[in-house]
Amino acid sequence: MLETFYNSFGFIGSITVAFTIFLAFIFWMAGLAGLSQLPESRKKNIKLVCSIFFPPYPIIWLFVDMYRQSHLMKEKDVK
Numbered sequence: 001m002l003e004t005f006y007n008s009f010g011f012i013g014s015i016t017v018a019f020t021i022f023l024a025f026i027f028w029m030a031g032l033a034g035l036s037q038l039p040e041s042r043k044k045n046i047k048l049v050c051s052i053f054f055p056p057y058p059i060i061w062l063f064v065d066m067y068r069q070s071h072l073m074k075e076k077d078v079k
Helices: 002-036 042-053 056-078
Strands: none
Touching: 002 042, 002 056, 042 056
């Protein structure tokens, strides 16, 4: 697979593509782990099923959750 990337994109391009795919996989797994720690509910099950069949969903959820948490932490620092 990397040889195909190398033949198509060259050295820097193949490293960039491989690294991007690796990061997407790591963020997908992190999003799945975060979703699996939600409290038990019907919504949790639906979110987990959606995240398996639509891999960008847990990545987007992860970044949105990180954004929300940063705002919560900033509010606590102000008080």
